[in-house]
Amino acid sequence: MLKAGITMQGTLHEQYGVKNQDAIRIFDAAGFTGVIACDGVSLKSDWTFSNSELAAALVSKASEAFLENKLEENLDPDHVCDQIRDAFLFSLAVLKDALEKAEIPFFDCQTTLIIALYKDGLLYGGIAGDGGILYQTKQHNSGTMITRLKSSSSVYPIGDTQEWRFFMGGSKEDPVVRFLVATDGVFDQLIVPYDGMPAGNYALIDKLFSIETIPEDEQGQWLQEQIEALEGHDDKTVAIIIDTDREVSEQDQDADSKEDDSKEDELTNAKEGDPTQSEDSKEADRSEPEVRGPESEESDQAADQ
Numbered sequence: 001m002l003k004a005g006i007t008m009q010g011t012l013h014e015q016y017g018v019k020n021q022d023a024i025r026i027f028d029a030a031g032f033t034g035v036i037a038c039d040g041v042s043l044k045s046d047w048t049f050s051n052s053e054l055a056a057a058l059v060s061k062a063s064e065a066f067l068e069n070k071l072e073e074n075l076d077p078d079h080v081c082d083q084i085r086d087a088f089l090f091s092l093a094v095l096k097d098a099l100e101k102a103e104i105p106f107f108d109c110q111t112t113l114i115i116a117l118y119k120d121g122l123l124y125g126g127i128a129g130d131g132g133i134l135y136q137t138k139q140h141n142s143g144t145m146i147t148r149l150k151s152s153s154s155v156y157p158i159g160d161t162q163e164w165r166f167f168m169g170g171s172k173e174d175p176v177v178r179f180l181v182a183t184d185g186v187f188d189q190l191i192v193p194y195d196g197m198p199a200g201n202y203a204l205i206d207k208l209f210s211i212e213t214i215p216e217d218e219q220g221q222w223l224q225e226q227i228e229a230l231e232g233h234d235d236k237t238v239a240i241i242i243d244t245d246r247e248v249s250e251q252d253q254d255a256d257s258k259e260d261d262s263k264e265d266e267l268t269n270a271k272e273g274d275p276t277q278s279e280d281s282k283e284a285d286r287s288e289p290e291v292r293g294p295e296s297e298e299s300d301q302a303a304d305q
Contacts, residue, residue, distance in 0.1 A: 001033060002212055004219050005239035010185060012233035018042070018049050021111075022183050022237040023056040025064050030071040035239045036060045037114040039131055039183040041157050044108040051104075055095055055111040059158060062094040063087045063115055077122060081166045084115050084126035092158055110157035114181055116145075118241060121175020125167040128158040131187045134205065135169050135179035138246075142200065143169045149193055155184075178209055178242040185234035186227065212242050 009020035021040030028034070038060045040052025066087045075083070091113065099109055112129025125133045125145040133145035145167040147156065156163035170176035182190065190205055191198045207226065214222045227236050 002219075002240070002242040002244050003033065004211055004223050005035070005237075006220070006223050006227055007237040008224070008227055008235065010233050010235040013042070013235060016049065019053045020235050021050075021053040021056055022185070022235040023053075023060040023111075024181075024237050024239055025060050026239055026241075027064050027068065029068040030073045030075070032067075032071055032117045032119045033241055034064070034067055034118075035114075035116040035181040035241065036063050037112075037131060037181050037183055037237055037239065039112040039129065039155075039185075039235065039237070041110040041112075041155060045105070050109055052109050052111055054098075055109045058098055059091045059095055059111050059113055062091040063113065066090045067115070067117070071117075077124075077168075080117060080122075080124045081126065081168060084117065084124060085164070085166060087115060088113060088126060088128060088158065088164060092161070095158065107159060110159050112155060112183070113158045114183075116179065116181050116241075118176065118179065118243070121170050121172065121177070121243070121246060123169040123176040123179055125169070126164065127167075128160070128164050129155050131181075131183040132191065133167070133179060133181050134187075134190060134200075135176045136209070137170060137174045137176050139174045141174060142205075144191055144198060145169065146191070146198070149196070149198055175246065176243075177246050178240070180208060180238055180240045182238040183235065185232055185236035186230065186238045189230055189232065208238070208240060209242065211240055212244060212247075 003026050005024045005026050007020060007022045007024045012018075013020060021042060023038040025036040026034070038056035040050065040054075040056040042049060042052065044050045067083065070083055070086065096106065099106055112131060113127070114131055114133065115126045116133050117124045121138075123133070123135050127133070127145060127147050129147065134142070136142050147163060147165045190201050192201060193199070211219055211223060223238075223240070227238060230236060
């Protein structure tokens with residue numbers, strides 16, 4: 001399993017001496033690979049800079065601790081999103097308690113929250129706010145998990161519970177093989193509005209997923225260089241997960257399938273060119289041709305849970 005992530009201070013925060021208000025955590029628990037990303041809301045109600053890096057750090061840490069404690073090896077797939085929802089509730093309670101003790105107004109120290117859990121080709125997600133999750137499957141389908149198509153700087157953080165959304169992507173027939181989680185500083189350059197619909201910046205998406213071609217000891221530096229080169233003044237955070245074991249297995253299966261098809265073609269060609277075959281048998285072959293239907297490819301979109 002390839003796991004890489006980075007969070008970087010944006011140029012605006014650097015200019016005004018504000019800390020990076022994003023947070024990223026990658027972990028393993030009960031057979032799941034998990035990613036948690038948070039983006040602190042920069043401004044308070046009086047339009048001054050907040051200290052929401054505290055909210056991002058607290059919520060991301062609380063979410064990870066909850067999931068590490070609650071996830072189980074044999075958890076029914078239908079209940080994974082329930083655990084993610086419970087992690088949201090737990091993290092929100094932790095944040096509220098901390099802000100009350102510090103006497104900080106609740107909406108003056110807020111953060112978004114993205115949780116992604118991956119296991120056996122299935123991807124589960126929960127999102128409060130902007131940013132999102134992007135994934136690709138075995139059959140080269142793509143999907144996104146977002147709360148809404150972003151068209152302004154407005155955000156619905158973890159405190160807006162009615163805006164929480166939960167998703168599941170992938171299937172046994174078409175499993176997820178790679179995905180990324182990003183806050184809006186990166187995600188908004190991967191998925192952009194086009195005629196009211198989300199459109200993918202596939203050149204950038206493919207470039208980030210090409211990290212698997214980079215030597216393992218160079219992946220961290222390579223990812224940093226790619227994210228530093230992106231436009232925008234916001235803090236930038238991304239985590240990339242690639243199930244390399246599943247990819248290798250699928251490539252082997254594809255190679256075996258192609259080899260079988262090649263052998264079948266050779267036998268067919270040999271039979272058609274066999275001069276000892278009788279005209280009657282050739283006529284019988286022509287009268288009962290093999291019927292091959294066109295293969296259909298269905299797009300695997302994330303289901304709103």
